Structure formats: C-alpha cells, structure tokens
Amino acid sequence: MLNRYISFADAFVICYSISSRKSFERAFELFQLVGQRRNVSQIARVLVGCKCDASAFREVSASEANSLSAQLQCSFAETSSLENLNIFDVFDECVSQLNYIRILRRSNEDQEEWYRNSSKNASNWCCFL
Numbered sequence: 001m002l003n004r005y006i007s008f009a010d011a012f013v014i015c016y017s018i019s020s021r022k023s024f025e026r027a028f029e030l031f032q033l034v035g036q037r038r039n040v041s042q043i044a045r046v047l048v049g050c051k052c053d054a055s056a057f058r059e060v061s062a063s064e065a066n067s068l069s070a071q072l073q074c075s076f077a078e079t080s081s082l083e084n085l086n087i088f089d090v091f092d093e094c095v096s097q098l099n100y101i102r103i104l105r106r107s108n109e110d111q112e113e114w115y116r117n118s119s120k121n122a123s124n125w126c127c128f129l
C-alpha cells in the first residue's frame with residue numbers, strides 16, 4: 001500500500017511526533033523513499049512535527065527538524081491539533097506547492113509547443129551570419 005501511495009500521490013505530508021525521536025527518524029526514511037522513487041520537483045512535500053504543545057516531552061527540537069527540511073528541500077511546520085496550531089497552514093502550503101508545480105508544468109508545455117511550432121515554420125526564419 002505504501003509503495004502505491006508513493007508512486008501515485010501528488011502531495012506528501014509526512015508527520016512525526018516532536019515527543020518521539022523514533023517517529024522523526026521514520027519520517028526521514030519515508031522522505032528518502034519518496035526521493036528515490038519520484039522526481040521531487042513535481043510533487044508537494046511537507047515535514048510536520050505534531051504535538052508541539054507537549055514541550056515537556058520534546059525529543060526533537062524545531063531547529064533540528066528545520067535543518068532536516070533544508071537538507072530535504074521541503075517545507076516544515078510544527079503543529080498541534082490539541083491547540084489547533086498551524087493545521088490549516090500545512091494544507092495551504094501543500095496547495096500552494098501544487099499550484100506552483102502546475103504553473104511551471106504548463107509553462108514548460110507552452111514552451112515545448114512554441115519550439116515545435118517554430119521548428120515547423122523554420123523556413124520563415126532568417127539567419128544572420
């Protein structure tokens with residue numbers, strides 16, 4: 001099932017608990033799996049540290065997770081569903097990334113079409129030597 005999701009999903013929100021280093025390490029492994037199988041410039045990716053209200057049990061600092069997200073070149077946020085913190089922002093971020101990817105893809109397709117058409121009409125072009 002995991003392999004299927006990795007192959008077909010457009011967006012990946014990979015979560016760990018800030019109170020569990022093991023879950024943080026697992027999140028890193030999942031990002032690596034995704035990176036091995038997908039072109040990361042064509043998918044949305046967000047690393048999410050959950051339960052950030054539980055600071056007394058923190059095992060993963062925000063700065064460590066931020067550094068990892070820089071290394072993975074993905075977005076990062078800490079959230080708390082208990083305190084309703086940053087939950088919507090994570091989904092907003094995903095949608096923004098997907099829109100950006102779609103715009104970039106369209107612009108590449110337009111450019112390719114322009115080149116195709118211009119090579120068809122190549123005889124209309126002048127060449128200055």
Ligand SMILES: Nc1nc2c(ncn2[C@@H]2O[C@H](COP(=O)(O)OP(=O)(O)OP(=O)(O)O)[C@@H](O)[C@H]2O)c(=O)[nH]1
Pocket residue numbers: 050051052053054079080081082083
């Ligand atoms: N402090 C805190 N606890 C949370 C938060 N979100 C979930 N929990 C607690 O974490 C535990 C698991 O929460 P679930 O919502 O069941 O999360 P899940 O990923 O579905 O977990 P599983 O059912 O174990 O797979 C519960 O005891 C929740 O009360 C949060 O933002 N802050």
